[in-house]
Amino acid sequence: MSKGTLKDKYIPKDFEEKLYQEWESKGYFKAVADKSKEPFSIVMPPPNITGKLHMGHALDNTLQDILIRFKRMMGYNALWVPGTDHAAIATEAKIVEALRKEGIKKEDLGREGFLKKAWEWKDEYGGTIVKQLRKLGCSCDWDRERFTMDEGLSKAVLKVFVDLYNKGLIYKGKRMTNWCPCCKTAISDAEVEFEEEASHLWHIRYSSKDGTYSVVVATTRPETMLGDTAIAVHPEDERYKDLVGKTVVLPIVNKEIPIVADEFVEKEFGTGAVKITPAHDPNDYATALRHNLEIIDVFDDEAKMLDIVPKYQGMDTLTAREEIVKDLEEAGVLVKIEDYAHNVGKCYRCHHTIEPKPSEQWFVKMKPLAEPAIKAVKEGKIKFVPDRFSKIYYNWMENIQDWCISRQIWWGHRIPAYYCDKCGEIVVKDTTPEKCPKCGDTHFTQDEGTLDTWFSSALWPFSTLGYPDHTEDLDYFYPTSTLVTGYDIIFFWVARMIFSGIEHMGEVPFKTVFIHGIVRDSQGRKMSKSLGNGIDPLEVIDQYGTDALRFSLVLNTSPGSDLRYLPEKLEAAGNFANKIWNAAKFVLMNLTRDEEIFNYDIKKLAIEDKWILSKLNHVISEVTENINNYDLGVALEKIYNFIWDEFCDWYIEMVKPRLYDLNHETRLEAEYTLNYVLTQSLKLLHPFMPFVTEEVYTKLVGAEKTIMLTDWPKAEEKFAFDKEEEQIEVIKTIITGIRNARANMNIHPAKKSKIIFVTKTAKDAITGGDLFIKKLGFAEEIVIQEEKENIPENAMAILGAGIDAYIPLAELIDKEAELARLEKEKGKVVAEFEKLNGMLNNQGFVTKAPEAKVKEIRDRVEELKGILEGVEKRIEAMKE
RNA sequence: GGGCGUAUAGCUCAGCUGGUAGAGCAUCUGCCUUACAAGCAGGCGGUCAUAGGUUCGAGUCCUAUUGCGCCCACCA
Numbered sequence: 001m002s003k004g005t006l007k008d009k010y011i012p013k014d015f016e017e018k019l020y021q022e023w024e025s026k027g028y029f030k031a032v033a034d035k036s037k038e039p040f041s042i043v044m045p046p047p048n049i050t051g052k053l054h055m056g057h058a059l060d061n062t063l064q065d066i067l068i069r070f071k072r073m074m075g076y077n078a079l080w081v082p083g084t085d086h087a088a089i090a091t092e093a094k095i096v097e098a099l100r101k102e103g104i105k106k107e108d109l110g111r112e113g114f115l116k117k118a119w120e121w122k123d124e125y126g127g128t129i130v131k132q133l134r135k136l137g138c139s140c141d142w143d144r145e146r147f148t149m150d151e152g153l154s155k156a157v158l159k160v161f162v163d164l165y166n167k168g169l170i171y172k173g174k175r176m177t178n179w180c181p182c183c184k185t186a187i188s189d190a191e192v193e194f195e196e197e198a199s200h201l202w203h204i205r206y207s208s209k210d211g212t213y214s215v216v217v218a219t220t221r222p223e224t225m226l227g228d229t230a231i232a233v234h235p236e237d238e239r240y241k242d243l244v245g246k247t248v249v250l251p252i253v254n255k256e257i258p259i260v261a262d263e264f265v266e267k268e269f270g271t272g273a274v275k276i277t278p279a280h281d282p283n284d285y286a287t288a289l290r291h292n293l294e295i296i297d298v299f300d301d302e303a304k305m306l307d308i309v310p311k312y313q314g315m316d317t318l319t320a321r322e323e324i325v326k327d328l329e330e331a332g333v334l335v336k337i338e339d340y341a342h343n344v345g346k347c348y349r350c351h352h353t354i355e356p357k358p359s360e361q362w363f364v365k366m367k368p369l370a371e372p373a374i375k376a377v378k379e380g381k382i383k384f385v386p387d388r389f390s391k392i393y394y395n396w397m398e399n400i401q402d403w404c405i406s407r408q409i410w411w412g413h414r415i416p417a418y419y420c421d422k423c424g425e426i427v428v429k430d431t432t433p434e435k436c437p438k439c440g441d442t443h444f445t446q447d448e449g450t451l452d453t454w455f456s457s458a459l460w461p462f463s464t465l466g467y468p469d470h471t472e473d474l475d476y477f478y479p480t481s482t483l484v485t486g487y488d489i490i491f492f493w494v495a496r497m498i499f500s501g502i503e504h505m506g507e508v509p510f511k512t513v514f515i516h517g518i519v520r521d522s523q524g525r526k527m528s529k530s531l532g533n534g535i536d537p538l539e540v541i542d543q544y545g546t547d548a549l550r551f552s553l554v555l556n557t558s559p560g561s562d563l564r565y566l567p568e569k570l571e572a573a574g575n576f577a578n579k580i581w582n583a584a585k586f587v588l589m590n591l592t593r594d595e596e597i598f599n600y601d602i603k604k605l606a607i608e609d610k611w612i613l614s615k616l617n618h619v620i621s622e623v624t625e626n627i628n629n630y631d632l633g634v635a636l637e638k639i640y641n642f643i644w645d646e647f648c649d650w651y652i653e654m655v656k657p658r659l660y661d662l663n664h665e666t667r668l669e670a671e672y673t674l675n676y677v678l679t680q681s682l683k684l685l686h687p688f689m690p691f692v693t694e695e696v697y698t699k700l701v702g703a704e705k706t707i708m709l710t711d712w713p714k715a716e717e718k719f720a721f722d723k724e725e726e727q728i729e730v731i732k733t734i735i736t737g738i739r740n741a742r743a744n745m746n747i748h749p750a751k752k753s754k755i756i757f758v759t760k761t762a763k764d765a766i767t768g769g770d771l772f773i774k775k776l777g778f779a780e781e782i783v784i785q786e787e788k789e790n791i792p793e794n795a796m797a798i799l800g801a802g803i804d805a806y807i808p809l810a811e812l813i814d815k816e817a818e819l820a821r822l823e824k825e826k827g828k829v830v831a832e833f834e835k836l837n838g839m840l841n842n843q844g845f846v847t848k849a850p851e852a853k854v855k856e857i858r859d860r861v862e863e864l865k866g867i868l869e870g871v872e873k874r875i876e877a878m879k880e
Numbered sequence: 881g882g883g884c885g886u887a888u889a890g891c892u893c894a895g896c897u898g899g900u901a902g903a904g905c906a907u908c909u910g911c912c913u914u915a916c917a918a919g920c921a922g923g924c925g926g927u928c929a930u931a932g933g934u935u936c937g938a939g940u941c942c943u944a945u946u947g948c949g950c951c952c953a954c955c956a
Contacts, residue, residue: 010918176954194953201956219956232956266955274956283954342956356954388884395883395952487951522892524949556893556903561885562949566892568905575918586915626896633894637903652915660914736922742910743922749911776921835900844936845899853899860900 003591004699010581012545016691020134028708029139031079033476040076041477042068043461043510044140045485045493046148047133048087049126050094055519055527055565056486057129058136058537062550063516063632064484065138069687070627071481072139073712079477080139081464083146084126088412088453089183089349095121095411111410118411135538137546137690139708146464148456149413156463157413157456158430160504165417165428169365169503170405172417172426176285177359177404178345181303182352185408186361188452189401190491192354194343201270203335204328206231206248209256215240215248216335218270220342221280222328223321226253226308227298230276232287235261237272251333252309252324260291282356295358303355362406362415362449370397373499381508382498385630386560389487389515396491403496405452412450419445458496461509483510486518487560514630517562519553524564535565547689548573554688555640557633576640577692580682583648584696587674590659592667594701600672602718604665607768608654609673610721611728615646616677617715623684624712632688639684647677650732654772675701680713730762731769734805737798738777741807744821745796745814752780756795758788758804758870766803788873797822797874804870819878826871833864 007014023029033039042064047057064080072078095118096106106114130145146153164170177186202222207214215231228250233240240259247256257276264283265274278288278295288295299305305320307313312320328334345354374397376382377390384390406415418427422441427433435442459467461483465474479501485494494513501509519535521527527534540549551573557563591597605613619642626635651673658670679700686693686707697707704710738755747753755773757766763784766773770782791806796818798805836857839845846854 010916217956221956264954269955276956281954281956283956286954343953391884392951399952491951524892558894561893564892566905569892571918572904575916578918579916582916582919584915589915629896631896634896637894641903648915649920653920739921740923744909746910749913749921832900839900839937842936846936848936849899857900 003588003594003701005588006581006585006696006699008585010578010692012547012577012691013542015695016137016541016546017135019691019694020137023139023706023708024134024142026706028706029080029141030143031077031141031477033472034077035476037075037077039079039477039481040068040071041079041081041480042482042484043081043464043480044083044138045483045489046083046085046146046457046460047129048090049084049122049129049147050087050091051129053129053132053136053537055535055537057133058549059516059519059553059563060484060486061133061136061138062553063514065136065140065550065690066554066627066632066687067482067484067514068139069690069708070712072708073683073686073710075711079141079144081144081146082130082133082138082140082142083460083464084130084148085457086122086147086149086412086453088407088409088450089185089187091118091122092409092411093183093350106410114410132538135541135546137550139690144464148453148460152466153456153459153463154413155430156459156467157451158416159468160459160500161413161416161451161455162428162430163504164364169368170362170428171365172360172362174358174360175363175402175404176282176356177361179301179355179357179359180347180350180352181301181355182350183347183409184301186357186359186404186406187347187349187354188404188454190454191348192345193348195346196341197344198339198341199344201338201340202325202328203271203338204251204275205333205335206250206257206275207333208246208248213243213246215243215259215273216271217273217275218338219275220340221277221317221321222324223305223312223317224277224280224298225250225275225324226305226312227277227279227296228253228257228275229278229288229293229296230257230291231259232262232265232274232276233259233272234265234267235263237265237267239272251331252327258291258293260287260293262287262290279358280356285356285358297357299355303353361404362417362447364403364405366400366402369499369503370400372502373397373495376498376502376508382510383512385512385514389490389513389560392487393490393495397495403452405455406447406449407452408448409450412453413456415447415449415451417447419447421445454492454496457493458500459504461497461501462505467504478505478509479507480510482512482514484514484516487515488518490515512630515560517560520562520564522564522566527565540570544570544574545577545691547577547692551576551636551689554632555636559630559632576644577689579644579648580685580692580696583643583652584678584699586652587678588699591671591675591701592662593671597668597672597675597701600669604669605673606655606658606666606669607724608651608728608772609666609669610719610724612646612651612677613673613716613719614721614725615642616680616713617719620680620684620713620715624714627687636685636688639681639688643681643685647681650728651677653776654728657771657775679703683707683710683713727765727768730765731772734766734769734798734803735773735777737803737805738773738779738807741796741798741821742778745817747778747809749778752778753807753809754781754783755779755798756783756785756791756806756808758785758791758806760786762803788870793877797871804866815878819875822871822875822878826868826875829864829868829871833861833868836861836864 045060068078068080099106178192180187199220201218201220203216203218205214205216217231231248243259244261247258250257276284276287276293278285278293279297297306299317303317305312305315312323347354374394377393416428416430418433420436420439420441421443423436423439425436425438432444461480462474462478465478467474497509521533525533537549548570552569619638623635623638655670658664658667682693682697694707697703766784773779773782792808795806795808839857840861
């Protein structure tokens with residue numbers, strides 16, 4: 001294809017949206033099972049349908065898109081499956097809230113009515129985030145978009161539940177659970193977050209009926225004492241030994257409760273005596289079971305006091321606490337109040353304090369599932385990147401408790417358990433049973449509960465590919481290749497997908513887990529709604545463009561670490577895109593021969609062409625390796641440096657003279673090289689900045705219809721020009737030396753000069769690059785001589801280039817300034833010389849270090865000797 | 881109470897298997913050089929937290945200490 005043109009200015013809005021629509025409509029994101037190609041698949045962590053795109057999504061999906069685009073170009077059959085999660089509790093809360101505004105309570109609607117509303121709500125708002133993901137440039141196969149509650153996935157959930165039940169891995173039972181009085185449901189251990197709260201330890205005296213003895217207990221929750229059914233002490237605690245088996249009177253309630261001995265009590269803590277409230281503390285519950293104690297609920301599901309003592313009835317726990325403490329004080333049994341900070345469990349959804357509460361729930365038996373899941377990671381079937389997260393995973397998996405999966409809400413997968421209306425027999429089945437296997441009755445009532453939202457997302461890697469059916473997709477794309485997610489959901493999701501995949505598919509769900517951190521604000525704080533410090537990615541895109549946002553999320557970051565949102569970084573990113581735009585404009589402006597450039601003569605490539613082509617080879621190899629190792633930040637930095645520093649600042653400047661001469665004999669080769677290097681650079685950058693690369697690429701000569709389906713660049717043997725590469729590096733050093741000296745002496749760029757080189761060895765290099773020295777080193781005449789003679793008095797010495805060179809100046813230079821400059825340069829040279837020479841004088845280094853290294857140092861030392869000699873002579877001459 | 885991470889230039893951070901410390905931003909100087917002032921050229925700036933150790937050689941490996949952060953854990 002012949003070249004096109006670019007608009008004068010880089011304005012991302014002009015093309016980002018347009019390109020995305022084009023890609024999507026032309027089906028470039030689609031992947032179809034094809035055994036002749038190797039698959040690479042990723043399932044997107046499904047965002048909640050309640051959600052709005054935030055920086056965390058932007059990061060997560062940018063990383064996935066980079067991998068997918070890279071692999072697609074590498075020739076893999078790349079599939080990225082998108083979708084959304086029904087987010088049971090969070091969504092239900094939102095809908096309840098929306099209904100409340102209309103003055104409707106969910107109970108008014110009834111279960112079915114509510115669900116109808118919920119689906120309407122989902123249809124209206126559930127698509128928001130999916131639209132927003134497109135803004136990020138995500139190249140996922142939208143035709144495969146799934147929802148955790150759609151028909152197929154619900155089928156998978158049913159199948160898995162029934163299977164697990166039949167295998168004895170799901171059971172129903174009364175256990176101590178975490179109850180959220182706000183969400184009014186049980187939640188799993190993973191959903192409880194502990195926060196330290198400043199509180200008190202209240203010391204309360206419980207006395208015997210006859211007043212002959214008493215025990216002081218310490219508690220953080222005086223309000224629960226109404227439900228105390230015992231006092232526990234350690235069996236070997238001398239202080240209380242004689243009291244075990246006796247009773248004390250529970251204050252306020254005036255009821256006798258026993259003193260029991262139990263190992264769990266810590267003698268050193270508090271008073272060494274614990275009040276036992278079985279209904280509201282996991283330890284106490286366990287103790288109650290061991291000692292057959294009565295279990296008395298103190299408050300209800302909304303954490304409102306029951307009528308054990310009528311005066312407190314209906315109070316919330318905190319109010320009741322105040323009242324009870326007051327009453328205890330009046331009764332004279334409050335011994336002391338100590339300041340005390342302790343951890344309080346909070347609901348990770350609504351942040352309300354969690355109440356431990358025994359209740360009838362469904363559980364997944366974890367030990368048998370955890371074992372193979374641990375083994376899979378230990379055996380390397382799944383690799384965490386960075387590796388340290390595998391330790392976190394082991395730690396959790398090895399100490400895992402049974403998973404409470406039932407929720408007392410309506411929005412979600414209803415538990416497929418049916419109770420016979422006549423005999424109560426439980427039947428677990430994917431459809432309503434016809435006949436009770438025990439009594440033969442035909443009337444059933446389905447369990448009221450729904451499943452934990454993570455129960456369905458745990459199946460995501462295979463449910464989205466067609467499970468439980470044996471589809472071609474499942475066969476071809478499963479196990480998926482890489483899972484990309486934040487460290488904050490390793491427990492919730494990653495771990496559960498692993499054991500679910502192994503259990504139901506017989507194979508791990510993915511081979512690599514690529515973990516990233518969270519995006520913090522510019523002050524390093526977590527972005528949160530309550531702080532109001534969240535940055536909206538859509539606003540950033542609006543202002544800087546998607547490419548800039550993506551760039552800023554990847555450059556200078558490392559896997560697994562948190563990163564900060566810094567507006568300056570977006571500026572830098574935008575500047576980079578702009579730089580590319582301008583470089584491309586320059587290239588296009590100078591491409592005069594269209595496809596003819598492909599007839600270039602490799603023998604006619606100029607030294608600078610060879611240099612940049614050779615450099616490009618190295619960058620390609622390194623970047624490819626970096627991406628394969630998930631070092632995306634490093635890869636991007638290399639591409640950035642190559643494009644900006646090497647290609648723009650050096651190559652383009654070097655090649656200009658040939659372009660300005662329409663009849664230059666190697667102009668064709670220059671055009672070819674420009675076009676080729678830019679094309680390949682854009683390809684390397686494409687996964688990171690998909691839009692600007694596409695927009696520019698399609699204008700270049702020989703461009704295919706889209707960059708995203710081109711082949712990933714590979715290092716070309718024919719462009720391995722080591723010698724020329726090195727030569728230009730020498731020239732660059734010389735030019736830098738010249739610029740440096742001139743800048744130091746404040747010589748105006750318009751003022752050209754003569755340059756005298758004193759060298760025996762670098763003649764060729766200088767001759768080969770004399771044009772560049774002239775153009776980029778502001779020289780009008782270059783003289784090369786072997787001996788240091790006839791150097792004018794009023795000349796500046798160029799140092800540090802490994803070469804003796806002088807710039808004679810027409811007018812007298814400032815002698816003092818020049819001497820100062822020379823002394824400073826000398827200092828640098830001496831420092832380096834001493835360090836390296838020291839290494840050579842070290843026998844250990846010479847005998848043990850690799851030969852190549854020693855030689856390298858030796859060569860450099862020789863070079864430095866020459867420079868040093870030159871500087872010293874020059875300083876002497878100046879002083880005379 | 882365990883475990884993990886982190887400490888590098890004024891700021892934000894890179895630095896892979898040990899081999900003369902890097903980027904962006906900020907700052908200073910000089911430039912509107914026909915792709916780009918969202919730019920070009922150059923400069924300033926670091927005893928790589930501290931103390932030991934391994935090594936010819938340590939920002940990089942080991943040990944300890946300190947600061948910050950995170951995760952896990954039922955001491956009421």
